[in-house]
Amino acid sequence: MRHALLALLLALTSSACTAAVRDCAWPAWEAFKTQMVSADGRVIDASSPRSITTSEGQSYALFFALVANDRATFARLLRWTHNNLAGGDLGARLPAWLWGRSDDHRWQILDANNASDADLWIAYALLEAGRLWDQPDYTRLAERLLWRSAAESLLWMPDVGLVLLPGRLGFINPTGTRINPSYSVPQLFARFAQVDALWAQVDHDTQRALIDAAPQGFVPDWRLRSWQDGWKPDAQTGLLGSYDAIRSYLWIGMMAADAPGRAALQQRLAPMAAKVAALGRVPEKIDTQTGSVSGTPSSGFAAALLPLLAATQQDDALAAQRAHLHQHPADANAYYAQVLTLFGHGWDQGRYRFAANGNLQPAWAQACPP
Known part of the structure; x- marks a missing residue:
């Protein structure tokens, strides 16, 4: 019975999403503008x-x-x-x-x-x-x-290739170099490669680094590349995956079906989708080595996992997180929860997609051209 109800909810939600996109209005964006964007x-x-x-x-x-x-x-x-x-x-x-x-x-x-x-x-x-x-x-x-x-x-970096520093200052020190995996977005690098092939190399190298960062399928917020000992837990955040790492699952979940590297990346992160399915919720914090979890985040985390749950065919979990998002919307003034929701729920509604070459495919380009 539970599976049947979830399947019905999934079908009804998908139908409602299609209808919402057809008129090209995006109420969530309008609400975000009203609440958070000055004149x-x-x-x-x-x-x-x-x-x-x-x-x-x-x-x-x-x-x-x-x-x-x-x-x-x-x-x-x-x-x-x-x-x-x-x-x-x-x-x-x-x-x-x-x-x-x-x-x-x-x-x-x-x-x-x-x-x-x-x-x-x-x-x-x-x-x-x-x-x-x-x-x-x-x-x-x-x-x-x-x-x-x-x-x-x-x-x-030797044996790593091209990496994206989080900023120009403060991330290279005598111990090594701090890297934030969630700063690397394959769709963006693919688009930039149309401008210069340098970014294709960045895409290749950072995809490999992300796979290396998540041997158990869970992405850490930060990593340290030691000058002597290769990749190490970050001195400040250790093995924690939380408010930064949640975006890595979002980016990888939204990759086009024919995007280079998609299969390997989604396979590597599939344990996170399975963890959400088993728990019935998205955890706030996860030990990326042991898989132990703690905390209850805002519903923005649920929105961020929708694309990966869809990509890994966790249909029951997908329906459950959609329902959670509907029942517990992000607070109107909660900036980060709101942007995660606009990204994840907007994608789930079909408001946009990314092509394999990184091009944005907004729904309005077909349904409501300028």
Whole structure:
């Protein structure tokens, strides 16, 4: 009986999703804009006492605006990022990762270091906006940003290849180099490879590093590449997989069926999908060596696992997490839970897909062309 009910829920949810996409409205994006995006284009994390804005938040919102075919909001987000995080020239200066209210109550950059994943999501959103909206200025800016990111954030490591530093400062030390696996997104690298073949090598090397990072099928938040002893647990976070690592399952789950490396990556991460199926929930924290779990996260984690559950054919677990997401939506002011939901649930609703070459395939391009 339980399996039959889950199958019915899965069918009804899929039917509702198809109908929702057909009219090209995206209520979740509209709600996110109302709650978190200022009139001038700043994504505000209201949970922070400093009302911070991050380059990550700006980059994700640019992507969602493109998925929603929301040109006006895209332009506002880009203008604010350009002026406030990059000193007025996003092509010449990687955006600062953190902006907000300082201790003396001034609104300013709080940390000028970059976040390389945000840099690349901004470049991707610009490239695809240039292509889908026929805006050559976006394409040119994306290419400048991409070259700047390659120059400042890529590092060649012996026996590893090209790796993406999390930022230009603070991640190389006498012990080794800290790497965040969730910063590497195969779809983005595949798209960038259309600009320069360097990124195809980055894609190859980082896919191999991700497989190496998860021998038991669970991705850690951080890893350390020791100068003497190869890959080691990170000194600060150890073997923990949690709020960073959740994105790795999301990215890999959303890979196109014919994308290079998809089968190997999804096979490696299949134990996480099986763990969710066995538990009936997505854990907040997981020991990536033993598989022991703890904590109950926001429903954003459930949304992030939807693509991987679908890809690994965990149909009962997929239906259960869809139901959980429906019954326990993310709090309106919970920034991270909201962006995970827009990514995972938006993909599950069919609002967008990624082609094998990294091109974005938004539903509006077919159902509601501009």
